[in-house]
Amino acid sequence: DQQVKQNSPSLSVQEGRISILNCDYTNSMFDYFLWYKKYPAEGPTFLISISSIKDKNEDGRFTVFLNKSAKHLSLHIVPSQPGDSAVYFCAAMDDKIIFGKGTRLHILP
Amino acid sequence: DAGITQSPRHKVTETGTPVTLRCHQTENHRYMYWYRQDPGHGLRLIHYSYGVKDTDKGEVSDGYSVSRSKTEDFLLTLESATSSQTSVYFCAISESSVMAGTFYEQYFGPGTRLTVT
Numbered sequence: 001d002q003q004v005k006q007n008s009p010s011l012s013v014q015e016g017r018i019s020i021l022n023c024d025y026t027n028s029m030f031d032y033f034l035w036y037k038k039y040p041a042e043g044p045t046f047l048i049s050i051s052s053i054k055d056k057n058e059d060g061r062f063t064v065f066l067n068k069s070a071k072h073l074s075l076h077i078v079p080s081q082p083g084d085s086a087v088y089f090c091a092a093m094d095d096k097i098i099f100g101k102g103t104r105l106h107i108l109p
Numbered sequence: 110d111a112g113i114t115q116s117p118r119h120k121v122t123e124t125g126t127p128v129t130l131r132c133h134q135t136e137n138h139r140y141m142y143w144y145r146q147d148p149g150h151g152l153r154l155i156h157y158s159y160g161v162k163d164t165d166k167g168e169v170s171d172g173y174s175v176s177r178s179k180t181e182d183f184l185l186t187l188e189s190a191t192s193s194q195t196s197v198y199f200c201a202i203s204e205s206s207v208m209a210g211t212f213y214e215q216y217f218g219p220g221t222r223l224t225v226t
Contacts, residue, residue: 006151034214036217041219041220042219042220043113043199043201043217043218043219043220044152044199044217045217046214046215046216049214089151089152091152096154096167096168097154097215099151099152099153100151101149101150101151102151
């Protein structure tokens with residue numbers, strides 16, 4: 001069973017607009033959530049995280065929102081830039097880290 | 110960038126042959142991990158290490174073994190490679206771990222693309 005789900009395999013967004021990537025989870029014991037970004041032929045790089053005691057964390061153009069009652073988190077990128085085109089992985093932690101399958105984001109010129 | 114290298118970066122091997130992948134770090138981090146990435150599966154943990162000679166299994170450990178004789182090196186061995194082990198393998202390191210009760214960020218290496226024919 002997938003404990004961390006990214007239901008959109010891909011997403012296309014116009015440059016300058018907002019990109020919203022979604023992630024759902026099933027395990028209420030997860031206490032930390034992370035987003036990683038991955039370019040082709042490179043390893044994933046850490047982007048932003050949020051603790052389960054918060055509902056929002058912001059870092060520059062990136063904001064992560066957590067809705068614990070819905071077991072849902074989202075990553076907002078504003079404004080979207082060409083360099084944001086990549087695969088984004090959502091991950092959740094309790095005593096281990098579980099990754100989602102990823103969402104490929106295309107930023108259109 | 111965290112100092113993590115993986116070798117080889119690409120390898121093609123035949124079914125039934127042994128394969129060893131190496132991860133080397135210069136950060137002196139305690140925790141090291143091996144993941145595999147496959148289409149439709151994201152990243153899945155194979156094995157991890159929490160110190161020299163201290164290792165444990167992850168989600169998909171069958172068919173794999175690991176060793177860590179030095180802080181800086183973590184080896185992943187496929188004793189007898191199968192076609193289902195064709196994948197991209199990523200090593201990661203972290204200074205601490207949720208197992209130690211603290212948040213940690215993992216730094217990933219560039220990956221090794223392994224093809225088993």
